[in-house]
Amino acid sequence: MHRLSVLAVGLVLIYSVSSAQDITVSARIIDDQSQVPSVNLPSELDRVLRDYERHWLAKDGAALSALFTDDGFIQRGGPWIRGRDAIQSTYSQTSGGDLRLRAVGFAASDTVGYIVGAYRYGAATNDGGKFILALRRAPRGEWKIAADLDASNRQ
Secondary structure, eight states: OHHHHHHHHHHHHHHHHHOOSOOOOOOOOOSOGGGSOOOOOOHHHHHHHHHHHHHHHTTOHHHHHHTEEEEEEEESSSSEEESHHHHHHHHHHHOOSOEEEEEEEEEEOSSEEEEEEEEEETTOSSOOEEEEEEEEOOTTSOOEEEEEEEEESOO
């Protein structure tokens, strides 16, 4: 959880420096994660989530890893997993299921951005966890995931 907080603060700082938009942040603890409202993403960011869901359901580790930057990171309860080959190997063994992703916040500038969201599986009505995707892209290129951090809502 601490890692998620550090990443979120870092991304907000990066975005604040690189964007002229005014960002208003209200500090509060939300006890019921399913009460955090969804937000609509621009189509180029929404594509990242929909592709992730589709490739996860298909158990396609190669397609999932292609959503990441060459030096992308994931973390699955142990040490960092870095790079497309390692991500592909991990996701080839662990993906599968009717994953549903929804965004609760986002920001994007020219070449960096993030999506904060929640996930659940299948017909579940409550979020099973939360995630932060740090995003990067080449100028006018396609958004790629630089880091994927998630945490279950179970403590």
